[in-house]
Amino acid sequence: xxxxxxxxxxxxxxxxxxxxxxxxxxxxxxxxxxxxxxxxxxxxxxxxxxxxxxxxxxxxxxxxxxxxxxxxxxxxxxxxxxxxxxxxxxxxxxxxxxxxxxxxxxxxxxxxxxxxxxxxxxxxxxxxxxxxxxxxxxxxxxxxxxxxxxxxxxxxxxxxxxxxxxxxxxxxxxxxxxxxxxxxxxxxxxxxxxxxxxxxxxxxxxxxxxxxxxxxxxxxxxxxxxxxxxxxxxxxxxxxxxxxxxxxxxxxxxxxxxxxxxxxxxxxxxxxxxxxxxxxxxxxxxxxxxxxxxxxxxxxxxxxxxxxxxxxxxxxxxxxxxxxxxxxxxxxxxxxxxxxxxxxxxxxxxxxxxxxxxxxxxxxxxxxxxxxxxxxxxxxxxxxxxxxxxxxxxxxxxxxxxxxxxxxxxxxxxxxxxxxxxxxxxxxxxxxxxxxx
Numbered sequence: 001x002x003x004x005x006x007x008x009x010x011x012x013x014x015x016x017x018x019x020x021x022x023x024x025x026x027x028x029x030x031x032x033x034x035x036x037x038x039x040x041x042x043x044x045x046x047x048x049x050x051x052x053x054x055x056x057x058x059x060x061x062x063x064x065x066x067x068x069x070x071x072x073x074x075x076x077x078x079x080x081x082x083x084x085x086x087x088x089x090x091x092x093x094x095x096x097x098x099x100x101x102x103x104x105x106x107x108x109x110x111x112x113x114x115x116x117x118x119x120x121x122x123x124x125x126x127x128x129x130x131x132x133x134x135x136x137x138x139x140x141x142x143x144x145x146x147x148x149x150x151x152x153x154x155x156x157x158x159x160x161x162x163x164x165x166x167x168x169x170x171x172x173x174x175x176x177x178x179x180x181x182x183x184x185x186x187x188x189x190x191x192x193x194x195x196x197x198x199x200x201x202x203x204x205x206x207x208x209x210x211x212x213x214x215x216x217x218x219x220x221x222x223x224x225x226x227x228x229x230x231x232x233x234x235x236x237x238x239x240x241x242x243x244x245x246x247x248x249x250x251x252x253x254x255x256x257x258x259x260x261x262x263x264x265x266x267x268x269x270x271x272x273x274x275x276x277x278x279x280x281x282x283x284x285x286x287x288x289x290x291x292x293x294x295x296x297x298x299x300x301x302x303x304x305x306x307x308x309x310x311x312x313x314x315x316x317x318x319x320x321x322x323x324x325x326x327x328x329x330x331x332x333x334x335x336x337x338x339x340x341x342x343x344x345x346x347x348x349x350x351x352x353x354x355x356x357x358x359x360x361x362x363x364x365x366x367x368x369x370x371x372x373x374x375x376x377x378x379x380x381x382x383x384x385x386x387x388x389x390x391x392x393x394x395x396x397x398x399x400x401x402x403x404x405x406x407x408x409x410x411x412x413x414x415x416x417x418x419x420x421x422x423x424x425x426x427x428x429x430x431x432x433x434x435x436x437x
Contacts, residue, residue, distance in 0.1 A: 108253070213236045
């Protein structure tokens, strides 16, 4: 294809190429400029497309629709998801969100009404929340505790302290309190940190109110922007944390009148930090191990000891329930094929040697015995049923004292009464006199 360019008067016009496919202006310089422009028209867009960084969302790009839930519908608790903002842009955006106008009353005080065991669980759940969410900062911990208790009395949330704290913990992300699903619980705190966190939790469950956050049910750090922020009013700031309450009626005091449950669930994730959340069988095993350790290491009662004069004979003071003494004996004997364990409830009565343990006085006060001889084989365990109530077959046979033989009284001569004739005693025949010389 050829292109005919208009020819001005006096001009010789463009020169056609032999191939008939291109054009020339007749000027080498002008032809060069046209070629450069053609190359640039293709290269520059390609460079722009391949080298321009992706567009980053800025604070101006965040859409924050306003949504007010009517009082007839309980608000939905949304999983935690965040806007795709860099921390500096999130701070800029959060700073532009105004604080709510109008009254911001303090929450009513709360007092836990459950039993001692449930109170222990609630305390440790709340202590975990304040410690893992706010660190070892007393002000931040009090603010977190108040949010948990505000949720506890709001119908949009679970009805127990532990259920509020661990809501959504079954998810990998999006749980209500981040530490419950991001693996933070695998990180342990020193006991002194737990003690301070429990003190904050105990005060909150006993009526303490942290007034600055009012009826806040949500909070987040100022370097993130959660999606749920659009449904809430910003009412407070504590250090780097921003606190929010529901918009409309659901953020007013009348919405927080629900009576919580007084029964707290066990939270398996807290078992490593809290005895109150351990399963009964797990706690029983730990207590038994602790008891055995105390017995075998001699804590408090003198401990078990092997008799120096009788190898594999152990003399020990007993503690705990009688049903646990056989396990103590087994732990003491270990894998010894021949072993004897003798125990006394009275630690002061434990003999010093094996020889003393075989004395009748020591046997009489002995409370429990265990004997094993695998060569026979024999294995038996007996209790002193005068001290411990057990079936007759498990009772020690007490030694029976031999009967006491009364001495035969010595005969005394009877006084002769006058005037009474008595039969004469027979006179023995005289012995013969041996012959003399």
